[in-house]
Amino acid sequence: MDMFLWRLLMAEEIPTGDVAVYVFFYSLFFCLMLAGIDSLVVGKWKLGTGLLFAASVFFVTGVKWRKLKTSATAYLARQPVGERIKPEFRS
Numbered sequence: 001m002d003m004f005l006w007r008l009l010m011a012e013e014i015p016t017g018d019v020a021v022y023v024f025f026y027s028l029f030f031c032l033m034l035a036g037i038d039s040l041v042v043g044k045w046k047l048g049t050g051l052l053f054a055a056s057v058f059f060v061t062g063v064k065w066r067k068l069k070t071s072a073t074a075y076l077a078r079q080p081v082g083e084r085i086k087p088e089f090r091s
Contacts, residue, residue: 018065018066018069021062021065022062022063022065024062025058025059025061025062025065026058026059026062028055028058029055029056029058029059029062030055032051032052032054032055032058033051033052033055035051036048036049036050036051036052036054036055037052039051040052
């Protein structure tokens, strides 16, 4: 019985960074969704709609995280390091 509970409650392996980012975005989605629904129930339509929109953005970002990460990494790898940030000096 003790071994059954240990296997049920403990993770088999440490989650990867992609899974951790997905869980982080999903928790933001869940919090914003609940706040948006609460605002809609109270009658604050603009705030509730904005919170639900932000929640959907975080959800889609979490689901598409691997693709976003690989495309951003490929984009940054194409540019030389000095060209990424171009400071503008005004005289």
